[in-house]
Amino acid sequence: MMEKRLIDLLQHQDNRLRIYDMGRRISKLSNDTFARIETAEIPYPMPFLQQAWIGLLIWNPTARNQNLIWFLKLPLDEQGFLVQAARDDIVNRLLQQVIHPDTEEDALKDNPFSFTPDPEKMACFHALASRTLKTPASRYYEEVQQYLAGQYPEAHWTHLGLQGLADYVMRLDQGENTQSLCQNLAQLPDPLLMTLARMLEHCQPDYRLQRALSQLLTQRLKHPETAPELIAALLRGLSNAVDSSGRDQVIDQLLDSPLALEAEVIAALATRCHTSLEQPERLKRFLECLAAGKAGQQGFSRILSDLMFLSSMRSQILMAFRDPQRSESLSQAIGAMFGSRLNTSH
Structure with a gap:
């Protein structure tokens, strides 16, 4: 010890x-x-x-x-x-x-292992911390509440503070917050919708909000011109939802869409929804999309290196690699990633 x-x-x-x-x-x-x-x-x-x-x-x-x-x-x-x-x-x-308490060095900040989260994640962490410490939300919170309750014109979204949005997401269980978000989700400007959706991965959307997110994602999938960044954000918003089977149904629809070939979408699926990929058939479809998609060989190798570091995924991915029914594009991508170190012969 x-x-x-x-x-x-x-x-x-x-x-x-x-x-x-x-x-x-x-x-x-x-x-x-x-x-x-x-x-x-x-x-x-x-x-x-x-x-x-x-x-x-x-x-x-x-x-x-x-x-x-x-x-x-x-x-x-x-x-x-x-x-x-x-x-x-x-x-x-x-x-x-x-x-040596008089030193100006901060041992946990001035060291090679410190990092700074991106602004959205930092805002969510501060919002979560304020709830843990039972301190008030930021001064931007009330304005976000009022906007999502329809008390401001749509264009006012550009005035909303990032910390206020994070406070709102981390307080969905308070007042009418969840209800307001559900009612207005589909009408939100895309940039605001994407920010809120990405923040939702840090909490657990309830059944009402999950249904609203699922319906919106399914609706947007029907339009090929939908921005991949929006689909990726909505997927992240759904990733930690309470009903995993409902989430998996949406993922199956996504894997049938051309948008599943987009780098942002496939990365969101791999990094946020890996538990859904533990189902063998869904994993095979994901791997085919990844191999054929716009992430390219570098994206294929990076995404799978990260996934295979998860103990629950490594053996399943190796098993899928050896599937004799895999496509030629998947075989080539595997070969480029591993070379002769992995036997993937039929």
Whole structure:
């Protein structure tokens, strides 16, 4: 057993600690799970791009002005376990800060493993943190509520603050928020719709909102001129919905559409809906779309390298690779990715 654990240093004295996975979507990691990850008892459960993307929220209930937020991107080995050298480096930096508190260096920010989430994800993390800490939403929240309740002209969407949109999404269970969004979803300007849809992956849309998203995505699929970015955003909004079978039905419709060949769409499907791809027939259709699609060979290799890092997906993908009914384009893409290292002969 190692002498000092990162989790012990982070929740010392009166601190409260909450840990989030920040890779594919923002989701809570229990402190016990993180402790087992840290001591290499278990692999990291939600790797993304072969790394562990972690958000840390640290607060003291008696000192509200001392809340801290940090983001760490930690490397994983080939089996998905935390690279101990990286963990040890951060522990040593924290210990040095304890020994030399006058230093200006912030051990969790000024290190090679820190990262900054994109603005949408950062806004959602702050919105989630404010709920956790029971602090008020941002000053932009009320204006978003009023806009989605129809109290502003449509063109006013350009004045809405990103943090207000994130606060709204993270408070869908409050007041009439879900109902207002369901009623107005199909009428929203596309840029606003895409932002809200992407943010929805960080919460769990209920049955009403899932139905509204599904109907809108199905409707937009019927129009080949629909922007791939919009389909990808709606898919991300559906990815964490409560009814997985309903989500899978929409994905099956998508895989029958020419839009499934678009790079943005196939990437959203791979990175946000991988549990849907655990069904063998759906996985085969996905692989055919990926091989024939606009992501090209580089996209094919990158997307599958990420998917195959997930323990639940690797064996299924290798099995699909060896399917004698696979297309010639899929065979060529597999060959270009693996060369002679993988036997895919019929």
